[in-house]
Structure formats: C-alpha cells, structure tokens
Amino acid sequence: GAGVSQSPSNKVTEKGKDVELRCDPISGHTALYWYRQSLGQGLEFLIYFQGNSAPDKSGLPSDRFSAERTGGSVSTLTIQRTQQEDSAVYLCASSYLPRDSSYNEQFFGPGTRLTVL
Amino acid sequence: KNQVEQSPQSLIILEGKNCTLQCNYTVSPFSNLRWYKQDTGRGPVSLTIMTFSENTKSNGRYTATLDADTKQSSLHITASQLSDSASYICVVTGGSQGNLIFGKGTKLSVKP
Numbered sequence: 001g002a003g004v005s006q007s008p009s010n011k012v013t014e015k016g017k018d019v020e021l022r023c024d025p026i027s028g029h030t031a032l033y034w035y036r037q038s039l040g041q042g043l044e045f046l047i048y049f050q051g052n053s054a055p056d057k058s059g060l061p062s063d064r065f066s067a068e069r070t071g072g073s074v075s076t077l078t079i080q081r082t083q084q085e086d087s088a089v090y091l092c093a094s095s096y097l098p099r100d101s102s103y104n105e106q107f108f109g110p111g112t113r114l115t116v117l
Numbered sequence: 118k119n120q121v122e123q124s125p126q127s128l129i130i131l132e133g134k135n136c137t138l139q140c141n142y143t144v145s146p147f148s149n150l151r152w153y154k155q156d157t158g159r160g161p162v163s164l165t166i167m168t169f170s171e172n173t174k175s176n177g178r179y180t181a182t183l184d185a186d187t188k189q190s191s192l193h194i195t196a197s198q199l200s201d202s203a204s205y206i207c208v209v210t211g212g213s214q215g216n217l218i219f220g221k222g223t224k225l226s227v228k229p
Contacts, residue, residue: 042121042221042222043219045219100210107163108160
C-alpha cells in the first residue's frame, strides 16, 4: 500500500504569514508524529498523536505551532505568523504500534521543506 | 539529560570499502535503538531496531551492534556502494514517556 504522504513538498512564504502542512499516514496506523529537521541538526520532536488520546504537544516550540488530527487519520500542522527561524523540513511519521512499544516501526513521509523569507 | 551522540559527523570512503559509524547514548530508561538511513531530500528509512537483549542485528550489508552496558552502538557497512551515500541517524527510544531521541547523524559519502 501507499506510504506516508505529505503536502506540499515545498512551501515558500513571507514572514508573518500562516502556513498549513498536511500529512496522510499509512492506513490503519494509530500513531502519528511530527518532527522538524533544521539544516545540520537532528530531528526535533514536535507532537505525537495516539488514537483518540490527548496528543503529546511537549515538543511544540511556541504557541504559534498547533496540530490536529481529524478522524484519526489526516493531520495538519499549522504555523501562525511564521518567522525565519521556522525554515526547516517538517517530517511526518506514522506507526501501527504506540511509541513505547519495543518494536515500534515508524514510517516517514518525504517531508515538507518550508522556507520563510 | 537524555542524549544521543554520533561520530564521525561526516565520512568519505571509496566504493567497495567497509566503514563503521558510532553512536553513544545516555538515555534512561532504555527501550530500543534504531538506525535510520536518510537520503538527501527524503524521509528516514529504518535499517535496524534492537532492544536491550539484542547484541547484533543485520540487514543485508548493514550490521548493527548494541552494548547496553556501555551504552554504545555501531553500524557497520560492508562493501559500500555509491547508493549508500546518505545520512545515518541513530535513534534511542526511552525516557519516562518513551520518547524518541535522535542523534544528529553521520553523513556518509561513497566515492567511485
């Protein structure tokens, strides 16, 4: 079946604008993750959704960042009033098992490259 | 503090040669350790997953080792190919909430 897909693949926006990034996880995967990867840096955890449980938002860097997951499937990451330091690749991943499972396998999407001018 | 450190930061080798990448971690409690391969412009792809009780795991020309006592892991690549050029990321699952802690990766370049 299809893997994790993300859209758009590239997004260029002006400072101060809002952006929405979309993630379509693998069908049947109950866990969904958002990460940010800045140039030369490791992946930075942003938010984790597991089924109908309250999401773990502990990685969101500021209140300008929010995410939702509708119907337990598609997720949208929204960044309000974008700043230049928000420029990065935003990666989404999904998994069948919860994150604390020993053999939890995360499948990543190709990412959205966000550039804030 | 839960951390994952990888070395070297970058590595250049000739096609056909072997290489070993290192990963040291200070994550506690420990659940598992994974190695991912990330091609330029793509999302990471899992190579191996090892739990506390596993010392080694192979995936084709990739062999990962884990020493849970010293909190070290290595990824050995045998008979490298040009397509092995990528970033290799070590990820440890652990901590109080089962979070994934990512290393910054080793950028491997295989030259003809």
